[in-house]
Amino acid sequence: MFVFKKEQKVCRIGEVIVGGQPGENPPLMIGSMFHDGDRLLESRSQRKFDRVRATDYIKRLESLSQETGVPVLVDLQAIQVDEMKNYIDFFVELSNLPFAIDMWRANPRMEAARYVASLGVQDRVLYNSFTHWDGDIKEQAQELKELGFRHIVIQTYEKPGQMPADTLDSLRRLLALIGEDTFETVLVDTASVNLPSLALACVSSRMIKEELGYPVGCCPTTTTATWTGLRGLWGEPGFHAVDTAAHSLAALLWNDFIFFGPVAWASRTLLAVSVAEVIRGVLRAYETNRIPENEKHPLNLMFGEFVQLFRAELTKRSMPQQTFLTRN
Numbered sequence: 001m002f003v004f005k006k007e008q009k010v011c012r013i014g015e016v017i018v019g020g021q022p023g024e025n026p027p028l029m030i031g032s033m034f035h036d037g038d039r040l041l042e043s044r045s046q047r048k049f050d051r052v053r054a055t056d057y058i059k060r061l062e063s064l065s066q067e068t069g070v071p072v073l074v075d076l077q078a079i080q081v082d083e084m085k086n087y088i089d090f091f092v093e094l095s096n097l098p099f100a101i102d103m104w105r106a107n108p109r110m111e112a113a114r115y116v117a118s119l120g121v122q123d124r125v126l127y128n129s130f131t132h133w134d135g136d137i138k139e140q141a142q143e144l145k146e147l148g149f150r151h152i153v154i155q156t157y158e159k160p161g162q163m164p165a166d167t168l169d170s171l172r173r174l175l176a177l178i179g180e181d182t183f184e185t186v187l188v189d190t191a192s193v194n195l196p197s198l199a200l201a202c203v204s205s206r207m208i209k210e211e212l213g214y215p216v217g218c219c220p221t222t223t224t225a226t227w228t229g230l231r232g233l234w235g236e237p238g239f240h241a242v243d244t245a246a247h248s249l250a251a252l253l254w255n256d257f258i259f260f261g262p263v264a265w266a267s268r269t270l271l272a273v274s275v276a277e278v279i280r281g282v283l284r285a286y287e288t289n290r291i292p293e294n295e296k297h298p299l300n301l302m303f304g305e306f307v308q309l310f311r312a313e314l315t316k317r318s319m320p321q322q323t324f325l326t327r328n
Helices: 051-068 081-094 106-119 137-147 164-178 195-211 220-225 230-252 263-288 298-302 304-318
Strands: 010-013 016-019 028-033 041-043 072-077 099-102 125-130 151-155 185-189 216-218 257-262
Touching (some): 010 185, 028 263, 051 263, 072 081, 081 099, 081 106, 099 106, 106 125, 106 137, 125 137, 125 185, 164 185, 195 216, 195 220, 220 230, 230 257, 263 298
Parallel strands (some): 125 151, 151 185
């Protein structure tokens, strides 16, 4: 269940690692800032946001990542190019974390990419993303490569009612346009639109890892946020319970990265995913007789005493049985 025959791609974005066999490396957690409805925003048109609170969020994210061993990346969202430049300048000055440039329209997204290249920070930037709605995919890919970009997201959603086989086909067609070897890092967003479809996104993730080996992920928050009436039924605590459960299950079921929503939710989601990854790490170790080698894996970071005892038991189990001959 947690070992794929296909060699799994392991990618590095800045200082964070994403991908590999399930249970080897914890999922990369990607939190958003400056999205629609973000309380950090004071005025998009005037390029104003709460810098003090934004700084606190980022520093808290860095601290949680160090404490849990779960890697993080910040997804900067904007509508206009000048707006995105403002966010990039703020972020680069404040933190060494990797970040994504996330803009729905391709033209301003490429303008933002050119600005990133002018700063020389392409190694820590994730281009989010290539979609079927972009009409110039080949041109985007070629220019990004020329600009020195190494890390991209491919978003596979194409139509309502999409099944896992459709998702795999969607990915293959986008890869044919982009080129499989154009970028060092290709993260595949299997996408889901409601809570039940999160299961199909996870199956899609498994199929992609089985056949192609790419790092895969999804956005559980999209599925819980679109559950009409959820907060009306059980209030904010009920929403948090459902959302946390969705993130934990997505982390357990084959995903290498997770879009977890606003960075303000980091405390809840990172802790939940770290617990899921501890369990996934033990399940895989039991299946393979190998403890995760990543020293920052939550299992190694938070449960060292258990790891020592468990490793000893796995060693005993893997030793060949001796055969004793008796004389008649």
